[in-house]
Amino acid sequence: MTGNPIxxxxxxxxxxxxxxxxxxxxxxxxxxAWTADQLMAAEFPEPKWAVPGILAExxxxxxGPPKVGKSWLSLGLGLSVAAGxxxxxxxxxxxxxxxxxxxxxxxxxxxxxxxxxxxxxxxxAGLTLVTECPPFPQGGSEAIAGWLDRNPDARxxxxxxxxxxxxxxxQGASAYDADYVAVGYAKRLADHxxxxxxxxxxxxxxxxxxxxxxxxxxxxxxxxADATLVLKRAxxxxxxxxxxxxxxxxxxxxxxxxxxxxxxxxxxxxPVSDHTVGDTRAAILRFVRANPGARPKDxxxxxxxxxxxxxxxxxxxxxxxxxxxxxxxxxxxxxxxTRTQGATEVSQLSDCPATPSDQHERPGxxxxxxxxxxxxxxxxxxxRK
Numbered sequence: 001m002t003g004n005p006i007x008x009x010x011x012x013x014x015x016x017x018x019x020x021x022x023x024x025x026x027x028x029x030x031x032x033a034w035t036a037d038q039l040m041a042a043e044f045p046e047p048k049w050a051v052p053g054i055l056a057e058x059x060x061x062x063x064g065p066p067k068v069g070k071s072w073l074s075l076g077l078g079l080s081v082a083a084g085x086x087x088x089x090x091x092x093x094x095x096x097x098x099x100x101x102x103x104x105x106x107x108x109x110x111x112x113x114x115x116x117x118x119x120x121x122x123x124x125a126g127l128t129l130v131t132e133c134p135p136f137p138q139g140g141s142e143a144i145a146g147w148l149d150r151n152p153d154a155r156x157x158x159x160x161x162x163x164x165x166x167x168x169x170x171q172g173a174s175a176y177d178a179d180y181v182a183v184g185y186a187k188r189l190a191d192h193x194x195x196x197x198x199x200x201x202x203x204x205x206x207x208x209x210x211x212x213x214x215x216x217x218x219x220x221x222x223x224x225a226d227a228t229l230v231l232k233r234a235x236x237x238x239x240x241x242x243x244x245x246x247x248x249x250x251x252x253x254x255x256x257x258x259x260x261x262x263x264x265x266x267x268x269x270x271p272v273s274d275h276t277v278g279d280t281r282a283a284i285l286r287f288v289r290a291n292p293g294a295r296p297k298d299x300x301x302x303x304x305x306x307x308x309x310x311x312x313x314x315x316x317x318x319x320x321x322x323x324x325x326x327x328x329x330x331x332x333x334x335x336x337x338t339r340t341q342g343a344t345e346v347s348q349l350s351d352c353p354a355t356p357s358d359q360h361e362r363p364g365x366x367x368x369x370x371x372x373x374x375x376x377x378x379x380x381x382x383x384r385k
Contacts, residue, residue, distance in 0.1 A: 011130050011143045030191070047248045049094075050156040050196035051077065051087050056248040057194050058226030059186045061162075063201040063215045068231055069240065069258065069265065070200050074158045075100065075110075076117050076264055077198070081155050082127035088267040096155035097126045099147050101133050103164040116263040135167030136185035148193045155195060159186070162199040179220030187224060203230060231256075240265065241272055280306050280314055281323065285334070288324060293331040 034042065047056040055077075064070045080087045084095020102110055110129055128147065134140045148154050159165050165185075169178035183199070190197040203215055215222050215230070222228050227246025233239065239258040245251040255268040270286065283303050288294050296315050300308040315332055318324040325333040 011133055011147060048194055048196075050081055051093055052091065054229070054244055054249060055156070055196050055198065056227065056246070057196050058190050058246075058248065059183060059197045059199060059224070060227040060229060060246065061199050061201050061215060061222060061225045062229045062231070063203050064231035065203055065233075068233060070231060071102070071105070071160055072113065072117075072263060073231060073265055074160055074198060074200055075102070075113060078127055078156065078158050079114065079117055079124060083124040089264070090267060094155065095124075095126065096153045097128065097151040098155060099128050099130065099144065099151075099157045101130045101157070101159045101165070103131065103133065103159070104161055105131060107131060113263065119262055133165065135165050136182070137167040140165055140167075141185050141189060144189055145193075148189070148195070154193065156198065157189070157195060158198045158200070160200040162186075162201045165199075176218040176220040179218045180224045183221055183224035187226075190226075199225070280310065281318060284311065284314060284318065285323065288332050289334045292333045293327075295331055299332075 047058075049056050062070055062074060077087065078098045078100045079085075081093050082095065082098040084093065087093050105113075107129075110131070114123060128151075133143055144157060148157075162182075166182035169175075170181060173181065186197045186199055189195075201215065201221070215228060225246075227244065227249045230243045232241050232243065240256040242254045242256055244253070253272050255270070255272045256265045257268050258265055280303075283306075284299055287299050287302050291298065296312040297308065299315065300306065300311040303311065306314075315324060315326075319326040319332065325335055327333070
């Protein structure tokens with residue numbers, strides 16, 4: 001009987017090589033103390049980005065409700081980074097080894113999912129997929145560290161799902177402390193190796209206006225992480241909205257569309273508001289953003305699909321809803337900041353300048369609407385994880 005031609009491979013092992021593997025490079029322990037003048041005089045490198053503008057080195061939570069598409073999103077992200085391709089089919093990412101712990105999947109399911117995402121392209125050898133790993137306290141940290149030692153150029157580790165890796169809570173610890181300690185295992189790996197570690201997690205059943213409070217567990221989980229990403233379904237034209245905030249990432253939200261044929265999430269042009277309101281409001285928003293100070297007549301002339309009365313009433317309602325700003329002469333503006341300051345484009349969420357010096361152009365945005373996004377994501381359909 002013919003044996004399996006694929007040699008066994010575990011997280012603790014590497015494929016057999018003709019030559020003995022080189023010893024992993026020794027890593028110096030990062031400095032942790034300075035005098036104030038030393039710290040101010042020190043020069044630090046910019047954060048290393050797995051996905052520019054959205055996933056930096058450190059621990060990032062990727063949370064969302066069941067079946068929203070977190071696993072498809074994270075697998076597509078791993079494929080893009082491992083291949084050095086384009087996240088969202090538009091954002092260039094630097095390639096490098098990626099470790100993907102698919103702890104709720106089978107090899108067959110992973111193969112099927114990757115085949116759809118790759119669309120006939122060659123699978124990247126730099127992506128290592130693992131379906132079993134002990135929890136962090138029971139040897140998981142050492143197993144991941146060993147892989148990172150064997151892959152010194154690694155860019156990212158994805159753990160899907162975090163609950164499978166956290167292990168038992170320390171005896172006598174409060175719920176907050178237990179959550180903080182659990183994320184701390186991943187945090188130590190991320191900081192020591194200077195890579196991005198993505199923890200796929202769940203959200204509470206109860207919705208909230210603040211997406212951070214929707215992350216399942218205590219505040220210790222989000223508090224210990226460097227960044228939090230929450231994927232939600234949108235009610236309008238967008239299939240999903242990605243909310244992002246973090247220590248090295250500007251707070252923002254992005255509209256995503258799921259492409260069923262390829263199984264991938266794509267970034268939609270323009271801000272989220274363009275895709276979560278009706279067609280008429282979206283058209284008005286786009287026109288006013290390009291023509292600040294427009295009157296309803298100007299808008300109606302540019303939008304022949306809607307009559308002047310409809311445009312006038314819709315603009316008034318949008319102003320009441322905070323989607324537009326109106327001055328005393330009846331002119332409309334995208335927001336109050338644009339009307340009063342004019343020259344400086346600001347983020348919709350944080351009121352920060354839209355083009356920080358250490359960020360890249362937001363995919364899908366015009367040059368005047370930069371806010372520093374980049375990302376790579378993918379998803380399943382209605383039955384997706």
